[in-house]
Amino acid sequence: xxxxxxxxxxxxxxxxxxxxxxxxxxxxxxxxxxxxxxxxxxxxxxxxxxxxxxxxxxxxxxxxxxxxxxxxxxxxxxxxxxxxxxxxxxxxxxxxxxxxxxxxxxxxxxxxxxxxxxxxxxxxxxxxxxxxxxxxxxxxxxxxxxxxxxxxxxxxxxxxxxxxxxxxxxxxxxxxxxxxxxxxxxxxxxxxxxxxxxxxxxxxxxxxxxxxxxxxxxxxxxxxxxxxxxxxxxxxxxxxxxxxxxxxxxxxxxxxxxxxxxxxxxxxxxxxxxxxxxxxxxxxxxxxxxxxxxxxxxxxxxxxxxxxxxxxxxxxxxxxxxxxxxxxxxxxxxxxxxxxxxxxxxxxxxxxxxxxxxxxxxxxxxxxxxxxxxxxxxxxxxxxxxxxxxxxxxxxxxxxxxxxxxxxxxxxxxxxxxxxxxxxxxxxxxxxxxxxxxxx
Amino acid sequence: xxxxxxxxxxxxxxxxxxxxxxxxxxxxxxxxxxxxxxxxxxxxxxxxxxxxxxxxxxxxxxxxxxxxxxxxxxxxxxxxxxxxxxxxxxxxxxxxxxxxxxxxxxxxxxxxxxxxxxxxxxxxxxxxxxxxxxxxxxxxxxxxxxxxxxxxxxxxxxxxxxxxxxxxxxxxxxxxxxxxxxxxxxxxxxxxxxxxxxxxxxxxxxxxxxxxxxxxxxxxxxxxxxxxxxxxxxxxxxxxxxxxxxxxxxxxxxxxxxxxxxxxxxxxxxxxxxxxxxxxx
Numbered sequence: 001x002x003x004x005x006x007x008x009x010x011x012x013x014x015x016x017x018x019x020x021x022x023x024x025x026x027x028x029x030x031x032x033x034x035x036x037x038x039x040x041x042x043x044x045x046x047x048x049x050x051x052x053x054x055x056x057x058x059x060x061x062x063x064x065x066x067x068x069x070x071x072x073x074x075x076x077x078x079x080x081x082x083x084x085x086x087x088x089x090x091x092x093x094x095x096x097x098x099x100x101x102x103x104x105x106x107x108x109x110x111x112x113x114x115x116x117x118x119x120x121x122x123x124x125x126x127x128x129x130x131x132x133x134x135x136x137x138x139x140x141x142x143x144x145x146x147x148x149x150x151x152x153x154x155x156x157x158x159x160x161x162x163x164x165x166x167x168x169x170x171x172x173x174x175x176x177x178x179x180x181x182x183x184x185x186x187x188x189x190x191x192x193x194x195x196x197x198x199x200x201x202x203x204x205x206x207x208x209x210x211x212x213x214x215x216x217x218x219x220x221x222x223x224x225x226x227x228x229x230x231x232x233x234x235x236x237x238x239x240x241x242x243x244x245x246x247x248x249x250x251x252x253x254x255x256x257x258x259x260x261x262x263x264x265x266x267x268x269x270x271x272x273x274x275x276x277x278x279x280x281x282x283x284x285x286x287x288x289x290x291x292x293x294x295x296x297x298x299x300x301x302x303x304x305x306x307x308x309x310x311x312x313x314x315x316x317x318x319x320x321x322x323x324x325x326x327x328x329x330x331x332x333x334x335x336x337x338x339x340x341x342x343x344x345x346x347x348x349x350x351x352x353x354x355x356x357x358x359x360x361x362x363x364x365x366x367x368x369x370x371x372x373x374x375x376x377x378x379x380x381x382x383x384x385x386x387x388x389x390x391x392x393x394x395x396x397x398x399x400x401x402x403x404x405x406x407x408x409x410x411x412x413x414x415x416x417x418x419x420x421x422x423x424x425x426x427x428x429x430x431x432x433x434x435x436x437x438x439x440x
Numbered sequence: 441x442x443x444x445x446x447x448x449x450x451x452x453x454x455x456x457x458x459x460x461x462x463x464x465x466x467x468x469x470x471x472x473x474x475x476x477x478x479x480x481x482x483x484x485x486x487x488x489x490x491x492x493x494x495x496x497x498x499x500x501x502x503x504x505x506x507x508x509x510x511x512x513x514x515x516x517x518x519x520x521x522x523x524x525x526x527x528x529x530x531x532x533x534x535x536x537x538x539x540x541x542x543x544x545x546x547x548x549x550x551x552x553x554x555x556x557x558x559x560x561x562x563x564x565x566x567x568x569x570x571x572x573x574x575x576x577x578x579x580x581x582x583x584x585x586x587x588x589x590x591x592x593x594x595x596x597x598x599x600x601x602x603x604x605x606x607x608x609x610x611x612x613x614x615x616x617x618x619x620x621x622x623x624x625x626x627x628x629x630x631x632x633x634x635x636x637x638x639x640x641x642x643x644x645x646x647x648x649x650x651x652x653x654x655x656x657x658x659x660x661x662x663x664x665x666x667x668x669x670x671x672x673x674x675x676x677x678x679x680x681x682x683x684x685x686x687x688x689x690x691x692x693x694x695x696x697x698x699x700x701x702x703x704x705x706x707x708x709x710x711x712x713x714x715x716x717x718x719x720x721x
Binding site for chain 2: 240243244245246301305306307310311313314316317318320321322324325326327384385
């Protein structure tokens with residue numbers, strides 16, 4: 001026990017002047033989210049600059065990296081930015097993004113699911129097999145069977161991890177090995193499986209990626225979604241401001257809505273350019289994009305606007321605090337693993353549609369791409385920070401590299417090496433940001 | 441346990457009048473195997489006053505607050521709440537009475553903002569989604585009632601706050617949820633001078649608004665700056681409880697180390713007539 005020298009007691013009473021805290025306040029403000037401390041757009045940019053310097057850089061560096069990647073590949077290969085290749089790139093992105101969004105649920109908890117690729121493979125196998133003979137089930141029944149199975153598998157892994165307190169890394173590694181066995185076993189049971197491959201025999205499943213919305217329908221849908229998004233956000237901003245609640249500057253909300261509109265117009269324009277031949281035209285937004293956006297919207301609402309989502313972030317931030325706040329930590333973690341399984345099933349569905357068939361030698365590098373895409377997009381490996389949007393941004397980066405290297409005919413060796421470097425950079429940034437936060 | 445969101449930031453109504461005993465421990469005993477941690481501890485915590493619990497390492501301070509907050513059930517003795525005998529077996533029992541314990545680690549989620557932390561686990565919902573507006577308004581009112589004015593935005597993550605501000609958020613969360621007794625475990629241990637001053641001012645303000653505060657501290661400067669009453673534990677025995685004015689640092693140090701003051705046991709008696717704690721000369 002240490003004793004301090006006696007000093008005259010200073011009793012702060014009701015009349016005592018308000019305690020001013022000069023230095024700590026400056027330090028505190030420097031890293032707060034810019035949109036909550038800024039009153040105007042200029043303020044916002046200043047606050048954002050402080051946040052970037054503290055290591056939490058948001059999404060703009062990812063977009064910057066994406067632009068650099070696109071320029072490099074376009075210089076090397078002029079077909080890179082052609083409509084046909086870009087639509088192909090978007091479809092590849094959808095699969096990467098869905099796998100990454102699957103991983104975000106468990107990354108937010110500070111966990112990792114290594115089994116998602118084979119879980120997705122099981123789902124895709126069931127979908128492809130049940131639309132074919134002798135079952136001939138409707139496509140949506142087959143999809144529901146596949147998704148239900150992958151969700152139950154995720155819940156099962158989550159139960160093992162939370163109830164038996166086993167490390168997620170080991171349990172999902174066992175899943176990675178075991179589910180490949182399950183997939184092979186399924187291939188032995190379905191008569192449609194020939195030489196380790198089940199082809200899609202249903203047009204709807206094929207059209208998830210290969211089918212397109214007509215150009216006019218694409219424009220109309222896009223206009224409705226963009227206007228609804230913009231109006232909703234601006235109205236919400238105005239309403240919050242009127243109630244005296246904290247909200248982003250109106251200018252920023254308008255700017256974000258504008259950026260979304262520009263991105264949407266660019267994507268729809270690219271997709272509506274004829275990418276077939278004059279005799280056999282092929283144009284329109286592929287179904288995969290609105291499907292991805294619908295899943296993204298549901299995911300974002302779940303994580304951002306529900307108690308479940310809030311508790312996922314809380315557990316990732318401080319599990320003990322969440323437990324003391326009365327949150328059923330085991331249940332939330334189990335459900336998060338279940339959602340990872342469901343998202344893996346959706347990724348498997350798009351993977352099946354993209355390839356046109358499912359084979360037992362599924363590309364396991366998707367598992368690492370999923371984690372890489374989430375981290376590149378800005379999700380932390382250490383839990384508590386991440387969004388569905390990060391899956392899409394990171395998925396775009398991975399798809400841009402994957403597609404470009406493939407287009408240049410460089411082969412998988414370069415693809416792996418480039419993605420590895422990008423992943424290392426992203427994790428370095430993540431660790432650095434965490435270090436800065438910890439050091440405070 | 442779902443409690444309605446208080447429309448007043450500080451639900452000062454419903455609190456006992458200042459000076460009346462809110463919590464009373466009588467003859468509380470606790471043993472862990474062969475170790476007797478508490479051997480019949482008496483303690484009175486009065487509403488509207490700050491009671492400091494002092495003692496050397498191993499004196500039983502932690503066990504005492506863990507018994508009050510329901511982490512350890514006592515082996516013997518009786519706890520009284522507003523004069524009524526009560527049993528506290530679990531943290532839920534303690535919280536249901538209106539006791540909030542702010543441990544040294546504060547139990548905040550760094551990645552969540554101030555509002556999210558204050559409502560964690562008790563968020564109101566509307567149409568299945570989180571209802572943010574009433575949360576933000578109630579949190580803002582509570583912080584304003586406690587004069588916590590240095591935070592730039594209540595929507596900034598707790599990770600961006602200073603130590604004193606974090607302590608304030610943890611206390612404000614307890615106030616928001618209608619707690620009547622705040623137990624603060626070493627609230628200034630990790631803080632610098634300016635931050636300590638901020639937290640001590642907050643502690644005084646809590647007492648002025650009618651809350652009972654039980655503060656555990658090693659720092660006797662802090663104790664004599666804020667405490668109305670001082671209780672001294674030594675080897676699982678309460679060796680003194682008296683108004684702060686009747687003790688000084690030297691006396692408390694002697695009591696903590698030898699259990700006596702000037703070689704004589706410190707004699708204190710409760711005078712239930714006025715509910716306050718008076719020392720007998």
